[in-house]
Amino acid sequence: MPAQVYLDYQSSKPVDPRVVDAMRPWFTERFGNPSSLHLDGDEATDALERSRERVAQFIGANKDEIIFTSGATESNNLAIIGYVTRNRKRGDHIVIAESEHISVHNIAKAIEKQGFKVSKVGVDQYGRVSVEKLRKKIIDTTILVSIGWASSEIGTVQPVQEIADVLHGRGMTLHSDAVAAEGLVPIDVRKVPIDLLTLSSNDIYGPKGLGALYIRRNVNIAPIMPGGGQERGLRSGTEAMPAIVGMAAAADIMASEMPTEVLRLAHYRDRLIEGVLGRIPKSHLNGHPRERLPNNAHFRFDAIEGESLLLSLKDKGIAVSTGSACSSKTLEPSHTLISCGLLHEEAHGSLEFTFGRWSRPTDVDRVLEVLPGIVERLRSLSPLYEKEAKA
Ligand code: PMP
Numbered sequence: 004m005p006a007q008v009y010l011d012y013q014s015s016k017p018v019d020p021r022v023v024d025a026m027r028p029w030f031t032e033r034f035g036n037p038s039s040l041h042l043d044g045d046e047a048t049d050a051l052e053r054s055r056e057r058v059a060q061f062i063g064a065n066k067d068e069i070i071f072t073s074g075a076t077e078s079n080n081l082a083i084i085g086y087v088t089r090n091r092k093r094g095d096h097i098v099i100a101e102s103e104h105i106s107v108h109n110i111a112k113a114i115e116k117q118g119f120k121v122s123k124v125g126v127d128q129y130g131r132v133s134v135e136k137l138r139k140k141i142i143d144t145t146i147l148v149s150i151g152w153a154s155s156e157i158g159t160v161q162p163v164q165e166i167a168d169v170l171h172g173r174g175m176t177l178h179s180d181a182v183a184a185e186g187l188v189p190i191d192v193r194k195v196p197i198d199l200l201t202l203s204s205n206d207i208y209g210p211k212g213l214g215a216l217y218i219r220r221n222v223n224i225a226p227i228m229p230g231g232g233q234e235r236g237l238r239s240g241t242e243a244m245p246a247i248v249g250m251a252a253a254a255d256i257m258a259s260e261m262p263t264e265v266l267r268l269a270h271y272r273d274r275l276i277e278g279v280l281g282r283i284p285k286s287h288l289n290g291h292p293r294e295r296l297p298n299n300a301h302f303r304f305d306a307i308e309g310e311s312l313l314l315s316l317k318d319k320g321i322a323v324s325t326g327s328a329c330s331s332k333t334l335e336p337s338h339t340l341i342s343c344g345l346l347h348e349e350a351h352g353s354l355e356f357t358f359g360r361w362s363r364p365t366d367v368d369r370v371l372e373v374l375p376g377i378v379e380r381l382r383s384l385s386p387l388y389e390k391e392a393k394a
Contacts, residue, residue: 007320008366012298012359013155013183014324018249019208019360025252026210029245037242038233047244054251061207061254062181062200063191064217070234071247074214075182076106078201079149081216081238082178083110085224086147086199087119093174094144096120100132100161101342103151104180108338111149120144129291130159130343134169141169147176152190155183156326156339156355157290158299167196176222182206186257187265187296198222204246208360209253213246268358269297271367275356276300278371283378289340289353298358303345306388307381309353315377321370324355348387 029050035043037051056066072078087097099111101123111121122140126132132150141148148170153160163179170177178199181190186207192200200217204210218224218237230239272295279286285305304312309325316323326337336350356370382388 008369009322010356010358010362010366010370011322011324012362013355013357015211016205016208016359017361018205018210019253019256021256022209022249022252026245026249029248033244035244037244038231047242050244050248051242054247057251058202058215058254059217061190061258062185062202062217063193065220067235068192068217068220070216070218070238071242071250072214072216072238073212073243075104075180075201075203075206076214077238078203078214078216079104079106079178079180080110081224081227082199082201082218083107083147083149084114084227085237086176086178086222087114088227089223089225090146090176094146096122096142096144097147097149098122098124098137098140098145099149100124100126100151102126102130102132102154102157102159102339103149104155104182105338107149107151107180124150126159126342128344129294130154130157130289130339131291131294132161132166134162134165137166138169141173141175145175147178149178149180152179152181152184153188153296154290154339156337157301157343158183158296159291160184160188160294160296162294163197164195171196183296186261187268187298189261192217192219199224204250204253207250207253207257209250210246213243213250215250264360265297268362271358271362271364272297272300274364274367275370278367279374282371282375286378289343289345298362300356301353302356303340303349303353304378305349305352306385307378308351310351311381312354312374312377315381316370316373319369319373319377321373324357325353326355 035047037047055069059066059069099107115121124132124137124140150161150166152163176198179197180201182203185202198219202215204213226237228239233239287303289301313325336347340350
């Protein structure tokens with residue numbers, strides 16, 4: 004049975020029913036392949052190009068700068084591996100942030116095996132990259148810097164404009180995984196000179212299994228998957244038309260609702276943060292106090308495990324997360340929290356709440372009603388807390 008109070012929008016979002024309506028005909032009546040030369044093919048080609056235009060508009064890009072992929076993981080792979088493969092002659096060094104999503108870390112490991120060198124720039128206690136530290140990591144052979152727009156885990160938003168300014172005019176390419184930020188902070192590639200940008204459909208209430216990569220004009224990348232040459236030869240495979248039409252509809256809805264929606268979500272976030280820190284002793288906010296996503300509240304609680312909290316909340320019908328869903332199967336503490344300087348036990352005591360389109364004020368009330376009691380009960384069972392209380 005699904006949770007009564009769903010506060011894990013970062014892990015997964017429902018598809019907006021308006022998006023489902025837009026997608027529906029593309030499963031049945033309109034099933035043409037855009038590569039076909041008959042009328043059904045033409046219809047699909049028209050829809051493909053119109054969808055590309057709408058997704059481009061969402062981030063201020065041109066239509067020919069958008070490539071559809073199977074999701075954010077693939078977009079990150081295409082951006083990083085595709086870029087370094089194509090530009091190897093110019094250099095063999097890339098820089099990523101310590102706090103990057105696990106997919107970026109693992110892509111970096113994969114290219115290290117191919118002989119590329121990877122440097123990691125540290126973050127401060129709030130998870131923010133220091134522009135000065137980044138400057139020091141850049142060497143003559145650096146060709147690519149990859150810094151996520153915001154952390155999907157602790158919600159910290161990076162100083163993307165300043166980072167872009169540091170790189171500007173130095174012949175380096177900037178990639179940003181914008182999955183956590185899309186729909187929550189304005190993204191306009193006309194204003195911020197980012198060259199490669201990863202987007203995901205589900206993060207704007209579109210269907211899963213679809214993403215996009217923005218590739219600025221004049222930035223050259225190599226395909227990473229040989230095949231039929233769709234998507235300008237950069238991403239082969241028959242286009243997933245229902246999902247593509249869905250992502251375009253999701254982008255339109257998001258663009259029109261975002262200005263009011265982010266204020267509503269930020270209000271829930273702030274009420275939750277204030278309520279938790281005010282009512283629960285020895286609770287702390289992870290991530291930046293101000294430069295954070297409007298829908299994210301991430302806490303740690305001394306002397307208890309986030310997982311025990313999560314399970315107790317689950318018993319009360321509340322769905323939350325201890326961090327990135329992509330890393331939930333490992334017993335390791337979150338690398339993002341460790342990169343902020345937290346000890347292993349502090350990182351293990353963390354809990355993430357993320358609000359979204361169907362969140363209601365009563366969701367905050369319910370958490371504030373049950374969480375203080377849960378924390379108190381778990382601490383009363385914790386030998387760690389007894390020791391701390393006596394100290
Ligand atoms: N980047 C970020 C910041 C993410 O949060 C995620 C997971 N939602 C991904 C990349 C990978 O996305 P997917 O699993 O949809 O490929």
